[in-house]
Amino acid sequence: GDSVTQMEGPVTLSEEAFLTINCTYTATGYPSLFWYVQYPGEGLQLLLKATKADDKGSNKGFEATYRKETTSFHLEKGSVQVSDSAVYFCALSFTNAGGTSYGKLTFGQGTILTVHP
Amino acid sequence: DGGITQSPKYLFRKEGQNVTLSCEQNLNHDAMYWYRQDPGQGLRLIYYSQIVNDFQKGDIAEGYSVSREKKESFPLTVTSAQKNPTAFYLCASRKGRRNTGELFFGEGSRLTVL
Numbered sequence: 666g667d668s669v670t671q672m673e674g675p676v677t678l679s680e681e682a683f684l685t686i687n688c689t690y691t692a693t694g695y696p697s698l699f700w701y702v703q704y705p706g707e708g709l710q711l712l713l714k715a716t717k718a719d720d721k722g723s724n725k726g727f728e729a730t731y732r733k734e735t736t737s738f739h740l741e742k743g744s745v746q747v748s749d750s751a752v753y754f755c756a757l758s759f760t761n762a763g764g765t766s767y768g769k770l771t772f773g774q775g776t777i778l779t780v781h782p
Numbered sequence: 783d784g785g786i787t788q789s790p791k792y793l794f795r796k797e798g799q800n801v802t803l804s805c806e807q808n809l810n811h812d813a814m815y816w817y818r819q820d821p822g823q824g825l826r827l828i829y830y831s832q833i834v835n836d837f838q839k840g841d842i843a844e845g846y847s848v849s850r851e852k853k854e855s856f857p858l859t860v861t862s863a864q865k866n867p868t869a870f871y872l873c874a875s876r877k878g879r880r881n882t883g884e885l886f887f888g889e890g891s892r893l894t895v896l
């Protein structure tokens with residue numbers, strides 16, 4: 666079945682460091698890919714997404730590129746802040762041939778990021 | 783403000799009791815979902831509903847039940863048949879059925895079985 670694998674955490678960085686969180690997927694077909702973020706005590710919110718190969722999603726200084734050849738969607742940020750401390754989830758979802766998505770997301774296990782001042 | 787409201791935020795239950803978690807949305811979204819979150823396992827889909835009076839099992843539906851009598855509401859019942867119910871439960875909704883839509887999540891309900 667479909668699956669998403671994220672790099673093991675937790676990740677601890679100093680403020681202004683470069684961030685990479687790896688994400689690879691296994692799927693039969695061409696899913697849309699997402700990064701969701703969960704701040705402490707809250708639900709998840711969409712951070713960015715990409716719907717086809719070579720698309721780059723970006724938001725709040727974060728970016729990720731949909732790489733079909735390596736089935737990857739790595740999350741990057743050039744300079745992290747303390748406020749970026751959260752759990753980050755990579756996820757995939759499918760659109761059927763008619764362009765309708767049932768919205769079922771398959772999530773990775775999450776990566777805890779802690780940024781120190 | 784529009785959003786998804788889950789209640790209660792924290793719930794304690796004795797073994798053998800059924801509990802119902804509430805999820806209400808005022809976003810006028812068609813589809814609603816229940817996910818379970820366990821440490822180190824990401825989120826797993828329990829049930830989802832695309833329209834009123836219709837719902838489908840997700841990946842881990844055993845021991846859970848749902849109803850969708852109103853567009854705004856999608857309550858989840860955790861029954862005594864659920865062997866390991868202690869978890870964080872997240873409700874989500876999605877607008878429309880076309881394209882890959884963003885899911886909007888509530889703040890979650892944490893259930894602890896004593």
